[in-house]
Structure formats: structure tokens, C-alpha cells
Amino acid sequence: xxxxxxxxxxxxxxxxxxxxxxxGLLPExxxxxxxxxxxxxxxxxxxxxxxxxxxxxxWIGLSSESGVEVLRHSTSHVMAQAVQSLYPGVKVTIGPAVxxxxxxxxxxDRAFSPEDFPRIEDKMKEIVDRNLPVVRRVVSRxxxxxxxxxRGEPYKVELIEDLPDPQVSLYEQGxxxxxxxxxxxxxTGRIKAFKLTSVAxxxxxxxxxxxxxxxxxxxxxxxxxxxxxxxxxxEEARRRDHRKLxxxxxxxxINEEAGAGLVLYHPKGALLRTLLEDFEKRxxxxxxxxxxxxxxxxxxxxxxxxxxxxxxxxxMYFTEVEGQGYGIKPMNCLAHxxxxxxxxxxxxxxxxxxxxxxxxxxxxxxxxxHGLLRVRGFTQDDAHILCTPDQLNAEIKGILDxxxxxxxxxxxxxxxxxxxxxxxxxxxxxxxxDRATHALRSALxxxxxxxxxxxxxxxxxxxxxxxxxxxxxxxxxxxxxxxVDFAMPERFELSYIGADGEKHRPVMVHRVILGAxxxxxxxxxxxxxxAFPTWLAPVQVILLTVTDPQIPYAEKVYRRLVEAxxxxxxxxxxxxxxxxxxxxxMQKIPYMVVIGDREVQKELISPRARTGKAQAAxxxxxFVQNIKExxxxxxxxxx
Ligand SMILES: [Zn+2]
Ligand SMILES: [Zn+2]
Numbered sequence: 001x002x003x004x005x006x007x008x009x010x011x012x013x014x015x016x017x018x019x020x021x022x023x024g025l026l027p028e029x030x031x032x033x034x035x036x037x038x039x040x041x042x043x044x045x046x047x048x049x050x051x052x053x054x055x056x057x058x059w060i061g062l063s064s065e066s067g068v069e070v071l072r073h074s075t076s077h078v079m080a081q082a083v084q085s086l087y088p089g090v091k092v093t094i095g096p097a098v099x100x101x102x103x104x105x106x107x108x109d110r111a112f113s114p115e116d117f118p119r120i121e122d123k124m125k126e127i128v129d130r131n132l133p134v135v136r137r138v139v140s141r142x143x144x145x146x147x148x149x150x151r152g153e154p155y156k157v158e159l160i161e162d163l164p165d166p167q168v169s170l171y172e173q174g175x176x177x178x179x180x181x182x183x184x185x186x187x188t189g190r191i192k193a194f195k196l197t198s199v200a201x202x203x204x205x206x207x208x209x210x211x212x213x214x215x216x217x218x219x220x221x222x223x224x225x226x227x228x229x230x231x232x233x234x235e236e237a238r239r240r241d242h243r244k245l246x247x248x249x250x251x252x253x254i255n256e257e258a259g260a261g262l263v264l265y266h267p268k269g270a271l272l273r274t275l276l277e278d279f280e281k282r283x284x285x286x287x288x289x290x291x292x293x294x295x296x297x298x299x300x301x302x303x304x305x306x307x308x309x310x311x312x313x314x315x316m317y318f319t320e321v322e323g324q325g326y327g328i329k330p331m332n333c334l335a336h337x338x339x340x341x342x343x344x345x346x347x348x349x350x351x352x353x354x355x356x357x358x359x360x361x362x363x364x365x366x367x368x369x370h371g372l373l374r375v376r377g378f379t380q381d382d383a384h385i386l387c388t389p390d391q392l393n394a395e396i397k398g399i400l401d402x403x404x405x406x407x408x409x410x411x412x413x414x415x416x417x418x419x420x421x422x423x424x425x426x427x428x429x430x431x432x433x434d435r436a437t438h439a440l441r442s443a444l445x446x447x448x449x450x451x452x453x454x455x456x457x458x459x460x461x462x463x464x465x466x467x468x469x470x471x472x473x474x475x476x477x478x479x480x481x482x483x484v485d486f487a488m489p490e491r492f493e494l495s496y497i498g499a500d501g502e503k504h505r506p507v508m509v510h511r512v513i514l515g516a517x518x519x520x521x522x523x524x525x526x527x528x529x530x531a532f533p534t535w536l537a538p539v540q541v542i543l544l545t546v547t548d549p550q551i552p553y554a555e556k557v558y559r560r561l562v563e564a565x566x567x568x569x570x571x572x573x574x575x576x577x578x579x580x581x582x583x584x585x586m587q588k589i590p591y592m593v594v595i596g597d598r599e600v601q602k603e604l605i606s607p608r609a610r611t612g613k614a615q616a617a618x619x620x621x622x623f624v625q626n627i628k629e630x631x632x633x634x635x636x637x638x639x
Contacts, residue, residue: 001329001579005529016051016501025046025057036067036190037183044070050135062190063222074185075124075194075220076104080259081176082123083108083216092178092404093155093204093213100230101219105202107155111212113639117196118215124194131189132173136182137528144168144179153175178431193227194220195236215229215385233473240473242525243371249587251521251538252372261369261376263518268538270625273517277357279633280514289355290591294335296359300325305491315362317503332358333510337492340506343494350506351395352386358382358601368386372522379517385509389435392507396443396465396482403467403480406513408635409523412469415476416449419457419464425540426460428486433614436484437463460489461487471527479520483510498599531588531610535631541568541607542584546577546596557593557620564624585610591627 002018006025021039022045038045039552045067077097083106084090095104139147141160147170148156156179160168160585171180173188196218204210206390221227238244246252251269258264265273266437281291282603290315297319308330309317317328329335336354345352361378371482385395407414418440421433440463445452451465458464459603469479485508488494497505515522524532534540539560545554546563549570561568569589571580577594584592599605618626 006051006054006541007056007339009056009058013562015524018052019050021050022057027059032526034062036062036070036185039066039239041284043182045210049183049382057273061603064523068220068222069097069329070183070185071191071222072102072400073222074110075191075218076102077134077173077176077178077180077184078124078127078188078194079120079196079216079409080104080106080174080178081127082120084176085122086119087366091153091155094159095178098217101197101217102118103217105213105215106132106202107204107211111201112199112216114199116191116199120188120571121194121196124399127174127186128191131187133187134184134605137170137172137336138167138171140167141165144170147177148179154552172273185589189341190219192222193224194218195231196225197245224282225506230605236473237475239486240526241371242373242522245525245530247373249525253369254375259376260366261364261374262560263372263375263377271520271538272536273521275538276514276521278518279358281355283402284353284355284381284408286416287353287398289353292336292339292354292356293334294329294339294356294358296325297328298334300327301604303327305565307491315364317363318359329358330360330362332360332380332382333384333508335490337488337494337508340386340494341492345386345506347388347504349392349427350496351385353385355381355383372518372525375516377520378519380512382510382512384546385511386506387488388496388498388504389507392436392439392484393443393446394507396439397447399482399509399513400420400443400447400449400465402513407467407469409626412471412527414469414479415419417454417466417468418451419459419466421458421463422456422460425460427490428462432486433463436486440465440482440484440488450565459483459485461485463516469523471523473526473528477519477523479515480513481511481515484508485510505508525548529588531590532591534627535633537590539587539589540627540631541566541593542589543570543572544577544580544584544592544594545572546594548572550595550600551619555604557595557605560620561624564628566624566627590630593623 003015004018006016006599014025015444016492026035026047035047037047037060039058039060040051062071072095076097080092080095081284084092087108091107093105093107095102102172105128141163144160148160155301158306168179169182171178171184173183174406186402196215196216200215200217201212202215205212209509218229219227221230234356246269250266250273252266253264254260255264284291285332287338300309300318303316309327313329321324335357339354348573359377361377364374364376369376387395420437424432434613440586462484464481464483466478468476470476489505489508494506496503496506541560545551554570554572558568558570571584573580581592590610593605594608595605600615603619605612605618605620607623608614
């Protein structure tokens, strides 16, 4: 019999007869460690696949990323089997594993709802408990078409008809059969923990001209604990959803009458944003940035010159007045370059750091809009640094320090990535790219910051550093970016007079720290679950009276706090105290101050922190001092 040579990552080499199924090579280990699939020279295969050739075999354990994918995809088959046995006549289409779970699309004459889930889950549990072997079968296309025709599965027939291969693989478990490339778990009993999560409509093949199918989403994990943790995080994300909190805390709304993706800031949301913007202005001025302000619309010719009209037109809004076309700015760079060009610059003037809280508009597709996270009008904390090539390294280090300081204030851990030159379609010389990439790398290395490299992921005009922060639920969000740009200074003929008396091209760095204010506020809201730290809370203190006789003293406290610059609200209504406390708690205000007879008599106040901790009674001035200290950021009193 012909022998094939099997190699393993540890260097072991074994000879086996050709045609041996992968599971014949399994290491002898405990049940839990058993692999669920393998890679043969990188190609994922089932354990039941007979080996027709030798090569490098790498086992895929259940808890590895690929193993979990196999598990989830196998669970989608079990779900389809359950749905078909509960609802006869349902036709199956496709059911892949996706990020964090799986789905299956069904053609069914009723709309599924989450109320159907317990029944389907029970049936799935039954199929899992029966521990049905999952059998792979390779048949000819014709045979496969015949099988699915017989079973009344037109979608499968259509899929097979589109396949170029003469042979296709089928997976069978009990009375269920599916067209599938695999790999799959060897039996349904290997599924331990799953849950159906949601249902949605989806067109067959994603085409709206086709029939609307019912898509059921679910997820599966190697252990019950892992599933529970995932479900907890999902629930937590729902609880923290900034759209929900934005409504409850009266921060913002998005109104179809105004337009999708356009944010209306209500007083508390606008105050929160103003606090952030003031913070930003102060931090920028401290670091040698100059605040500039450009117009909202700029002439069309300028957008043609910058290349935006050619490359970015689909995302821009345009207008025309007196026969002159204008583009509403999607970026802030152009005005900053015109400011640079407003006079002759010497190398002694550089670096110039122009900062603008620049509001831009970009036409994002309606399907991609999402609360504050994806909008059409937003304000960036944008800056453009114009410097000599020699200054690039120091400027980038300065920005990295800036990022570190700001992330520390918000208590966000973060990671850094460098994106290098794409293979094709870039501008600028090799020398420029090398120098810029080197500047980014050496700045990171000299700052002793770990980073990842995204090869070829840079912009067409230069390499960049992306900063991703991690929120309380360990989700990553892109915030700061630092991009080196050779194209714009070239296109706009920016120059400075060097020490040699000659004209030179400055380098331009585009950078944001928080990114879009809208998005950052959305992230902050979810990160803090709406309980903003005292320095950012739109309302810092709420005063509650127990009964009417305390109102005169309470008014006095209120006036003193307002005078001291503390953001305070009052609830002196003639309502039950319990109700007033509950309402104040819902607003997640850092301090609640209940004023009763005792406080009036002793001219004291008894603050209660949002965390539930009651503080000892104190005088008004002491309280004012405490709040001010808590609101000071970077050593400066902030209110
Ligand atoms: Zn499958
Ligand atoms: Zn820019």
C-alpha cells in the first residue's frame, strides 16, 4: 500500500497508508483536549477526511479561534435541523459562522420572533443529547442536485448549480443533510453551550429583488462559562447603549426631520461637549498649538485641486450660489493650508501646529449610520502640523505624548499600529516614504511604546499610526490617528525658506486625538454607562428638599453652588422624597444632597455620592472645595 509522509509542527514525521482518515492520527489525550479539525498544509479539514497526500498537519483544538468557528458552524446545522423538524416545509439556505456566533437563513411563511427561541433551543438540545454522528459524504454534482430536489430544497439546488466543482461534499446528521464544505464536529454531542440571540429579515443572496428570508442568529462557546460571560457582556452592552442612555439622560437626539446621521445636542449633551471642547482647547494651547477656524464651504476649484473632487466626491455635499460651486468640507486640511500660505514662511517659523474643532460633513450610507458612532455631520479635534523633515520625529513624539496624557485622564488603555506603504497607487518618492515610516517607527521606539505593523495599510499619500482605545467592556475603538502626508504640500505648493536661503517643501502631519467628538461622546457614554466623572458630568450636584419648609435654606445653598461655578440642579417639588431620589439616581448625577430639618438647623449639608456612599455632614464651603478638587484635571481647576 502506498505510504504518505505526515509531518507535525514539533518535527515528528510519520509514515501512514494513503487514505487514512485524519482522526487515525489523533494524539492520545483526554477527551477535552481532543482536536475538532486540522490543517493540512494550511487547508482546514475534517477529522473524517481521508488523507490523499502527505504534508504538515496542525491540529485545531476546540477552544482555538478556528475551533470555535467549527463549533459555531456545526451549531448552525443543529439549529437548521431543529427548525425543520419543528416547522415542516421550511426551506434551508445558508448558515455560516460569523463574528461572535452564527446564523442560518430560512425560507418560511411566518416571521420568527424571540418567543420561538426556547422551543427551538429545546429541540437543539435534544439533537445534541442524541449525539448524532456528523457524516461527510462526497458525491457528484448531479447526485447532490437529485438529493436536494427530492428533499424539496430549491435554494440548495440553486447553490450547487452555481458550483464549478464536479463533486461536492454533504454533511449528514440523523435525518438532516446539508451542502457544505465543512469542516464540522464529528458528532452533535460535542456542542456544549449555545444560545439563540436574535432574528432579522435578510434577502436571499443579499439582493433586495429576491425573496426576504428569516435569519436567526445564535452563538456557541466551548464551555458554559464562556457563553455566560459573552451573554453578560452582550447584556451590559445593551444596558450601556449610548442611544438608549442619550435618550434617558436627555443628551441628544437624531431626528429624521432634520436628516439621518445629523445630531441634535440637547442642553446636557451640548454642555458635555462644550466641557470636552474646552478641555481640548486648553490642552492644545498648552502644547504649542494655535487655534484656527476655517469656513464651512470652500470653492469647488479648491476641492478639485486637492484631489477630493476626484477621489472623494461621492461622500461630499455640494452647493451653488451665484453660479459659483462650493463643496461643504469633509476635512479641515484645505483652510489650514491656505492659512499657511497667507505669508512667506521661514524655517524659523516651523513647526506650525494649527488646531481646529472642525465640523465636517461626509455622506455615509444610510445603512451604516449608527447613533453617534457613525454620523454624517461631526466635529473633529483636528490639527495639521507643518514642519521641516528634520522636525518630523520630534513632532510625532509630541503627539504620542499628547495621546498618552489624554488617554490617562480618561483611564483608557490603548494600542498602537503603524500602517505602511500600500503596494500600489501611492504618491511620493521611495525616499519620502522611508523617511516618514522611519520617523513614525523611531518615534514609537524612542517613546518605548509597543506597536503592531499593518503592512501596506497606509493611506495613498503617506504612512500612519492608529491608536485604538479599550473601553470598560474591552471593546476596541479607533480614536487618534497620526498621518504623514507628502501630497498636499506638493499640490498646494507649500514652501518655507530654509537656512540655505532656498525654498523647501514642508512635511504635513494630519492628526486627531479624540477623533470625532460625536463618536468619542458615544464611546464615553458607553464606557461610563452614563455615569460621567465629576469633571465631565453635565450636572454635578442635585439638591432635594424633604418638605417645603426647607426651601429657603435650600435656595441659599443652590445660589452659593451656582456662584461657585458648580453645575447644580434642584428638585424642590412637593413630592415624596423616595421618588425624587429615584429620579435623581436615574440621571447618574455624581452628588445628591438631601436637605432636611437637621441640615437647615445646623446650616450643613449631607452629600451622598452616586456610588451610594453617604458622606459626613459638612459646611457648604467644604463641599464646594471638594467638588472643585474632584473636577480639576491636570492640576487646573475645571468647571
Ligand atoms: Zn456546514
Ligand atoms: Zn487633514
